[in-house]
Amino acid sequence: MPDSLEALELYGRFGSPYLYEPECESTQLLLLGSDLPEGAVAVTDHQTAGRGRLGRRWEEPPGTSALCSVLLRPPPERHAPELSLLAALAAAEAIELATDLSTQVKWPNDVMLNRRKVAGVLAEMQAPLVVVGIGINVNQTPEQLPDGASTPAGSLRSVTGCEHDRGALLASLLSVLERLYEGWLSGGFAEARAELAARDFLRGRRVTVEGETGIAVGIDPSGRLEVELDGELRLVASGEIEYER
Ligand code: BT5
Secondary structure (H helix, E strand, O other), rough: OOOOOOOOOOOOOOOOOEEEOOEOOOHHHHHHHOOOOOOOOEEEEOOOOOOHHHHOOOOOOOOEEEEEEEEEEEOOOOOOHHHHHHHHHHHHHHHHHHHHOOOEEOOOOOOEEOOOEEEEEEEEEEOOEEEEEEEOOOOHHHHHHEEEEEEEEHHHHHHHOOOOOOHHHHHHHHHHHHHHHHHHHHHHHHHHHHHHHEOOOOOEEEEEOOOOOEEEEOOOOOOEEEEOOOOOEEEOOOOOEEEOO
């Protein structure tokens, strides 16, 4: 199976320019602080210091994953945290196209396949830039996946039982993300929000937020998680959510 990420056939604005490194610390670092145009994309086959949120690590064996960062220059007044949900939605759609299985988005940044986290998103802001990083576990065997994570990890291969073409997945991810981003620029978050509602992993689940337990209800018009706690609707802008499996 052709599986090179070095040169992808890309036709849109996302991926121009296209920076490929066989190995790097983090694709985020290839774009943060740069003066490249919106749509610049950095891709690697392996990160030696892959970043998760809140100082956590993102880990993968070389050559197994689709790892990329996209440089965005959104209008300053726009609500940038929505971009992380937009990227998760793009990954969910691309994975669905690749596997023919339905995917969910777990607020705020995880893509779930068969109740396992197969992709994560990290949005880092450095005004006027937002660098959105997406990591998809593609061809890890079950033994190669991190264990002990609070959300169990999976890969496309561990769920479907077969290998997938990382280059094709990445090309489709970038084109879906570009379409969603253009829609967000011109029409706001409403359309993506409706698509997220159809894939909301937490909706209806019992969740614990800052020690309090309630039921996740949905995602509000600015991308916050809605949780019903003691009959009242609480809006959660960021932070850690524990959920009942
Ligand atoms: C994320 O953080 O899910 C964001 C991941 C973003 C990764 C991409 S790869 C391209 C770009 N460049 C980077 O350096 N980063 C971005 P968070 O929700 O904090 O999840 C991190 C936690 O997930 C870790 O503490 C582990 O428990 C677990 N984890 C680590 N590697 C994983 C993997 N490959 N699959 C599933 N879970 C993982």
